[in-house]
Amino acid sequence: MPDKKIRVLIAKPGLDGHDRGAKVIARALRDAGMEVIYTGLRQTPEMIASAAVQEDVDVIGLSILSGAHNTLCPQLMQLLREKGMDDVIVLLGGIIPEADVDGLKKVGIAEVFLPGTSTQDIVDFIHRRVSR
Amino acid sequence: MSEPSKGTSHTLLPAEPTSRREPSPQERAWEENTLAPTLEKSPERQKEFTTISGYPVRRLYTPADLTGWEPDRDLGYPGQPPYTRGIHATMHRGRLWTMRQFAGFGTAEDTNQRFRYLLAHGQTGLSTAFDLPTLMGYDSDHPLSEGEVGKCGVAISSLADMEVLFDQIPLSDVTTSMTINSPAAIIWAMYLAVAEKQGADWKKISGTLQNDILKEYIAQKEYIYPPEPSMRLVIDTFEFGVKNTPKFNTISISGYHIREAGSTAIQELAFTLRDGLEYVDWGMRRGLEVDEFVPQLSFFFNAHSDFFEEIAKYRAARRIWHKAMVERYKSKNPRAWTLRYHTQTAGCSLTAQQPYNNVVRTALQALSAVLGGTQSLHTNSLDEAWALPTEFAATIALRTQQIIAHETGVSNTVDPLGGSYFVETLTNEVEAGAWNYIDKIDALGGMVAAIERGYPQREISEAAYRYQLALDKKEKIMVGVNDFVSDEKPLDILQIDETVTHRQAERLRKLRADRSNDEVSRRLNALRRAAQGKDNLMPFIFDAVKAYATVGEICDALRDTFGTYEEIAIT
Numbered sequence: 001m002p003d004k005k006i007r008v009l010i011a012k013p014g015l016d017g018h019d020r021g022a023k024v025i026a027r028a029l030r031d032a033g034m035e036v037i038y039t040g041l042r043q044t045p046e047m048i049a050s051a052a053v054q055e056d057v058d059v060i061g062l063s064i065l066s067g068a069h070n071t072l073c074p075q076l077m078q079l080l081r082e083k084g085m086d087d088v089i090v091l092l093g094g095i096i097p098e099a100d101v102d103g104l105k106k107v108g109i110a111e112v113f114l115p116g117t118s119t120q121d122i123v124d125f126i127h128r129r130v131s132r
Numbered sequence: 133m134s135e136p137s138k139g140t141s142h143t144l145l146p147a148e149p150t151s152r153r154e155p156s157p158q159e160r161a162w163e164e165n166t167l168a169p170t171l172e173k174s175p176e177r178q179k180e181f182t183t184i185s186g187y188p189v190r191r192l193y194t195p196a197d198l199t200g201w202e203p204d205r206d207l208g209y210p211g212q213p214p215y216t217r218g219i220h221a222t223m224h225r226g227r228l229w230t231m232r233q234f235a236g237f238g239t240a241e242d243t244n245q246r247f248r249y250l251l252a253h254g255q256t257g258l259s260t261a262f263d264l265p266t267l268m269g270y271d272s273d274h275p276l277s278e279g280e281v282g283k284c285g286v287a288i289s290s291l292a293d294m295e296v297l298f299d300q301i302p303l304s305d306v307t308t309s310m311t312i313n314s315p316a317a318i319i320w321a322m323y324l325a326v327a328e329k330q331g332a333d334w335k336k337i338s339g340t341l342q343n344d345i346l347k348e349y350i351a352q353k354e355y356i357y358p359p360e361p362s363m364r365l366v367i368d369t370f371e372f373g374v375k376n377t378p379k380f381n382t383i384s385i386s387g388y389h390i391r392e393a394g395s396t397a398i399q400e401l402a403f404t405l406r407d408g409l410e411y412v413d414w415g416m417r418r419g420l421e422v423d424e425f426v427p428q429l430s431f432f433f434n435a436h437s438d439f440f441e442e443i444a445k446y447r448a449a450r451r452i453w454h455k456a457m458v459e460r461y462k463s464k465n466p467r468a469w470t471l472r473y474h475t476q477t478a479g480c481s482l483t484a485q486q487p488y489n490n491v492v493r494t495a496l497q498a499l500s501a502v503l504g505g506t507q508s509l510h511t512n513s514l515d516e517a518w519a520l521p522t523e524f525a526a527t528i529a530l531r532t533q534q535i536i537a538h539e540t541g542v543s544n545t546v547d548p549l550g551g552s553y554f555v556e557t558l559t560n561e562v563e564a565g566a567w568n569y570i571d572k573i574d575a576l577g578g579m580v581a582a583i584e585r586g587y588p589q590r591e592i593s594e595a596a597y598r599y600q601l602a603l604d605k606k607e608k609i610m611v612g613v614n615d616f617v618s619d620e621k622p623l624d625i626l627q628i629d630e631t632v633t634h635r636q637a638e639r640l641r642k643l644r645a646d647r648s649n650d651e652v653s654r655r656l657n658a659l660r661r662a663a664q665g666k667d668n669l670m671p672f673i674f675d676a677v678k679a680y681a682t683v684g685e686i687c688d689a690l691r692d693t694f695g696t697y698e699e700i701a702i703t
Contacts, residue, residue: 010703015264015280017353019701020393020480023593024600026703031655040701041353042268046274066264067519067628073280097519098622115517116613118604 006130007057011039011048013076016066021093025061028119034059034126045123049079052088058130063124064094065076077108089129094116155196167191184608185396187561187599189404201556206451210546215450216559217547218505219470224543229501231506231533232309232474233258236261236286237520238632238641240296243286247301248598249430249523255530256341256461258301259510260307261285262319267354267688269315272636281453281631284520285311288637290682294322295329304332309384309474309508314356316343317365317670318686321677324377340381340430340474346407347386349583349699351393351592356687359580361694364413365669367418367674370425372670381430383476387661390588391434392480394596397445398562400434402569403579403588405452410579412461423465426457431473435497435509437481442497443549444558446504449473451563452570475501476510486612487623502536503549509533519625536608586702595700640682646677647680655679658688663693 010026012019019041030036037055039048052060060080065070073092080088092104093113101112110129113122155163181189190197201447211221219225234252235246247258261286265277271289274279281287288294296306303326312319320341327337345362348355355362366383373382387395387404394404408429415425432447435442453471457463477497482490491514498511511529513521521529535541549555575584583589602608609615659672671688677684 015268015270015276018392019353020596023703024394024597027593027597028600030703036702036703038701040699042276065284066280066288067283068264068279079692095517095519097625099625115482116610118614119600120604 006034006059006126008034008036008047008057008059008061008126009039009052009055010036010061010063011051012041012042012063013043013045013048014064014068015042016068017041018065019063021065022061022063023061025119025122029061029123029125029126032119035106037117043068045076045079048070048076049083049085052080052085055090059089059091059126062090062092062094064092064096067095069094069096070100072105073104073109074110077111078110080108089126091122091125153196154199155194159194159196160377168328175560177626179515183397183441184436184599185441185595186602187319187441187565188380188533189558192681193557195435195553196552198478198560201560205483206560210224213466213469215453216447216509217469217550219450219472219507223505224502224537225546228537228543229506229533230257230307231255231530231537232510233526234259234261234311234476234510235526236263236310237284237626237628238282238286239635240286240288240293240315241359242282242629242632244297244299246303246523247297247528250526251301251364252494253527253530254534257307257309257508260297260308260311262312263287264354265289266315266319266683267306267312269318269356269683269691271640271682273640274684277623278633281636283433283628287317287632287636288322288683289640290680291325291677292557292639292680293509294319294326298323298326298330302332303330303337309701311342311350313342313345313352313354314362315683315687316341317369317673318677318683319415320369321670321674324674325678334377336379337377338379338381340384341369342385342386342432343383344407345431345582346410347404349390349697350390350403350407350588351395352389353699355697355699357690357694358697359583361663361690362697363414365690366452367414367420368488368668368670370411370415370428371418371420371430371668372421372423374437378428380428381472382425382428384430384432385411386432388432388434390592391436391478393592394480394599395592396595397436397438397441398565399564399569399588399591399595401445401449401452402566402573404431404433405456406567406570406573406579409456409460416461422457422461422463422612423468425467426461426463427465430469430507431449433473433475433506434478434500435475435501436478437493437497439500440555440558441562442500443504443555444562446473446475446501446506446702447547448506448563448566451559452566459508472507474510475504476507476699477501477512479512481610482512482514482517483610483612486618486620487514487517488614490514490517491528491532494529498532499540499542502542503547505547515623515625518623519605520628522624522626524624582634586700589699589702638670643680643682651679652676652681656681656685659686659688660692663690
């Protein structure tokens with residue numbers, strides 16, 4: 001019996017409109033056999049948390065290039081906890097200073113993928129974490 | 133309005149790079165006697181060689197590639213049609229390009245200091261980066277601004293902020309570029325108000341407003357209103373500019389963001405120039421004279437890493453624009469024929485890994501812009517895959533331009549690559565590829581119609597994905613990323629003061645307490661009413677700005693009438 005498809009929500013929080021990364025990742029994950037839902041631009045943490053519940057996703061992939069990650073990520077993680085979505089794996093990509101990575105992981109971001117990450121690394125990471 | 137030509141009259145150029153080659157007997161002899169035995173002994177490194185855009189490049193370019201190419205017609209002389217060699221007779225011998233480093237972060241005070249630092253270090257023009265709330269038409273204290281204030285540019289919510297931004301910078305002497313699009317008319321009105329207060333003559337001040345909404349729908353996605361009312365605002369600024377600020381570039385039609393979103397060089401060129409034609413069409417529909425308003429349109433291109441492809445792109449751009457102005461619009465004014473452009477090196481080519489390598493990348497990209505004949509240039513800083521640049525990194529970026537200008541000697545002659553078999557062939561091919569796209573968009577009913585169908589957006593997404601796959605498969609190499617990887621120490625990066633949000637919120641609270649709120653409402657209502665009609669909105673926006681209405685309030689007044697735009701996300 002085939003495995004249930006992994007469901008991923010790709011989300012662009014905040015005001016940033018740079019969606020090249022989000023779209024490339026959405027497509028790569030789809031090509032890797034996952035079910036991908038893309039939120040489109042300018043989603044508030046509330047909108048993303050609600051979409052995650054509604055779509056019952058295993059993974060949320062956030063893309064932020066504007067520098068607002070330290071504000072938006074903790075807000076989203078708090079909302080996910082409130083909605084009982086503690087088990088969803090939240091990934092972050094974008095322009096993220098190295099010094100911020102530890103803090104982001106502390107609030108529950110599973111991994112921060114910096115510029116230059118190959119799409120295969122992200123696919124492999126998701127497979128490892130979801131199958132566990 | 134003149135009927136757009138359907139592309140039948142372009143110089144007929146090979147669409148396929150391998151077609152139409154007729155090697156000379158000498159070239160054939162070389163192939164047989166020298167090349168063939170070499171290939172037999174040692175095959176080439178790759179089966180196919182392509183540019184970073186995936187465009188095929190041949191082993192050798194010879195006169196056979198330029199059959200049908202006529203130097204007098206296709207190359208000409210600098211400062212003369214078709215401007216392949218540059219728009220000025222003496223190019224950088226006469227005057228170097230403007231070194232214009234894009235800067236902006238934190239509050240107006242923070243950025244004012246950086247501006248003054250850059251001017252003190254030999255920068256010759258200013259370029260302002262605004263933060264996302266400003267770009268999206270929200271005040272710093274709007275709930276959606278949380279976490280974004282002062283982060284990727286300076287926070288400007290009202291004329292009060294703008295006064296601080298240009299404090300002690302004489303706008304009569306310095307030219308300023310402002311990267312703002314949806315709220316461009318508002319920010320420009322603020323700039324003009326500051327200029328007026330400083331006593332600068334509007335007829336003499338010069339600078340550039342980005343104001344290019346089409347590429348926002350296509351690539352950068354910082355739109356507020358639907359295309360129709362957005363285009364009206366753009367044409368309002370054109371009309372206002374023709375009358376009041378003849379030396380100001382009212383738009384910078386931008387390929388930069390299209391390229392950063394992942395397009396190929398040909399797509400960048402084609403979509404940008406087709407955007408340009410769209411603005412000309414809309415201006416003419418307003419009743420503006422091509423020969424009057426087109427000289428105030430300027431362009432903005434990316435300088436990516438594929439050296440010759442970029443140079444070919446700039447040369448082809450000038451040729452296409454000249455042809456379009458003369459043939460499509462029957463322009464009689466040579467000032468409308470010349471494509472003037474700013475260049476910025478490719479942010480998307482910078483690597484977070486081994487960041488000092490970015491200095492080298494940027495230098496080579498900048499060199500291509502200079503050899504391509506740019507009018508102004510921004511060089512990226514080495515730390516920009518991590519954060520906004522530190523002063524240290526920004527200084528190296530500026531010094532890079534100064535080294536190209538004063539040490540390399542590349543500006544001692546005009547268009548040094550003119551006549552190169554390769555560069556001329558690539559220029560022809562890039563031009564032909566761009567015309568194909570322009571014709572396609574014409575057939576779709578123009579750029580606004582094409583955008584509404586998602587056509588350029590889809591083309592760019594496809595190219596971005598193709599490039600990512602090429603990187604993943606190591607068909608294309610990024611040094612330090614998918615090859616030549618090594619460990620390194622983290623960089624010291626710029627930290628944006630997190631108190632910016634509070635300082636800005638406090639400033640807005642004070643502004644709203646000190647100004648006449650009745651006057652603000654009166655002027656915003658006048659703007660609202662005007663937006664429902666057909667009047668040029670610039671005077672109404674200017675009035676509102678001078679009463680210290682905020683960016684958010686003015687944008688809201690227009691949102692009330694125009695509504696907002698949501699794209700259909702394509703993945």
